[in-house]
Amino acid sequence: MKKVLGVTLGILTAIGGFVDIGDLVTNALVGARFGLHLAWVVIVGVIGICLYAEMCGRVVAMSGRPVFDLIRERLGPRTGLLTLVASFLVTLLTLIAEIGGVALALELASGVHYLLWMPLAAFAVWLVIWRVKFSRLEQVFGLLGLLLVVFAVALFTLGPDWGQLLHQATRPHPIGHENWATYAYYGIALFGAAMTPYEVFFFSSGGVEEKWTRSDLVTARSNVFVGFPLGGLLSLAIMGGAAVLFLPAGIKVETLGQVTLPVAVALGKLGLAIVLIGVFAATFGAALETALSCGYTIAQYRGWQWGKFVRPREASRFHVVIIVCLVLAMLTLLTAVDPVQVTEYSVVFAAMALPLTYLPILIVANDPDYVGEEKNGPVRNAFGLVYLALLTVASAAAIPLMIITKGGQ
Amino acid sequence: MPGESGRVLHAQLHLLDRQLIDQADGHLAGKVDDVELDLDADPPVVTALITGRERITARRIVDITTAVTVSVEDLDLDYYDDWVENHVIAKIPGARHAPE
């Protein structure tokens, strides 16, 4: 019974934790501009993150080694450093976007300008990391993030023409004023939003924080194979709501307020209240995850003591990295950059950093030194290689497409 | 696998860039940045692991798995961590307590 409870809790947490500012903004934006014509990318992305997160979970449960240990071991100090710089910068960019998202959610709820909320949000993130136990922080924000289910409820309440949505979803091509370049660009953005590198850093380091062993494999796998796809469905609901409400009206999503608008239209003030709490929890939870991931990547590359399973003073450099990152995020946001635009760029840059992050995972998930008998089978390897190829193509195409489309215009 | 003999390892694959763990408290203690070999000895052997500026002699190696456990004893592997701890982290309230 206790085990079932634990597994259920893990799944619920994974659903709520799956959606972050990148998924919120990118899915709504794409839904408004392309309808569901890009929905297939979400599905491809979710399968990809399931595949690789499961490999990480297995490696951690069997060997206790988190992802960046593997990157340094298999790619060596030089290529490892390149990967570190790329994934650290992307994660920092995502942290900036998440903290901006927390502040924007508070602004929408209170009417007080987001720049005033922002230092408070950054401080709260630090305080939670400093004082709250890992498992508690993960559960509280994951469960609160579940409130985003209102996006799905809203989609049903809006009473869309399901046949037409299906029609859109099965026709993968640009529509209206869009062309193939913007279509591909936002395809990469969605891919990056679903497979952001910090997800595997956090997932695998979290496995170490919670001291996973072989017996936790069931939990790890159920989180990944049930929680993530349901989180992906949530992403699709966000996209669907935007497709129903905004596409016919010619509205482009550029603010977080617009992202939440379909819920208000469908469910009124109560719905809006719930979605704002959900957005707050999802972005705050993701801010915790990205801030921790900034610390995890650097500490694991350098071999420093890291983690919340020891007292802060025993992992002093790890905590200093986190504090510095939060200060950097705050300073960047104080220049009044638009957090929504930061988000749009962060998911594309995420797509670029992916291949180097995922290659060592695939290699080590085959190595009996690490995983013993639990090696990848031929099917997993075939899928893993297909995704590695996809990631490489997306990574190479990201910058040229960004230039051609002038950032998606 | 202490004491196990005849085990085959590859220096680069199994030692280089691996995580070091302090046997005494299980704390993470840096990466293996280099391996020192004595090729003139008979037979030639691994004499030490290098991490940062510290040299960990082979006799301190306790276990080699997906990480390398060493007995740190009087070596100062935590120099920088201690510095940061004493100058920054310990000054913030709550640094000594486990999170709740």
Add this chain to the structure above:
Amino acid sequence: MRLNDLLGRRVLDTDGDVIGGVADVRLVQDGPMLVSMQRALRVDGLIVVENRATRLFGYERHVGPELLRRLIHARLGEVWYLPWDDIEEITDDAVTIAPRRAHLRRLEDLARY
């Protein structure tokens, strides 16, 4: 000598023809007894690859997805195991070995690990 200095060093036969480069060092834990009551890691030989590259990603041990392994092996060329006794001399820029290229033992033929 440091491992990082040895890795990537050119390997020559006695005629001075380049065979490849050092990719890894094979160690066996059967050396002299240490104070810690463990046996020392004895240097058993070198792993040499035809096209000099230092990172093998652990592929010499036959793990990993087949396709990726083939791609990497295609880049590496031949991979040989060179027993310590076959080494004539190690200088600052090259390792000279006694056997000819044709007589080298392929790593694959070594017992799988």
Add this chain to the structure above:
Amino acid sequence: MRRAVAVALLLVLVLSSCADPDQKLRSAAAQSARDAASEVSTTRLAVEQLRAHRLWSQSAGQMVEDAQKGVEKAASSFSSQQPSTVTSTRLYEQVTKTLDDAQTAVTAVRIALGNGDLAAAEQQLTALRRSDADLGRIGELAK
């Protein structure tokens, strides 16, 4: 040889289409109009939802404030265009006028909501719909 000619022809075509000042202005107009129409529709949606008691006033105010910034951005990006022919100049004036109207309507809503005057905001609904339709037509001038 034939291929080289084809490539050269294509290049000339592409370059000339870029160089055609009327075409360039048309596409800039369409782009700005579509951006502005998006903001106008957002404003309309916010007011409608506020009227139906489905939205908090501060969230609606926030959205309209953002929409006003968006319209201003669209209008100012178009105003930096340089019309060089008679046709261009006529189009430039017409589009500028339409964008101004949109800006006026959205700003009026923003002010009304800032004063908590929902009735005044609702009065702008007709203007917003008309503006949306006008912008929509300009938006179709180019891909």
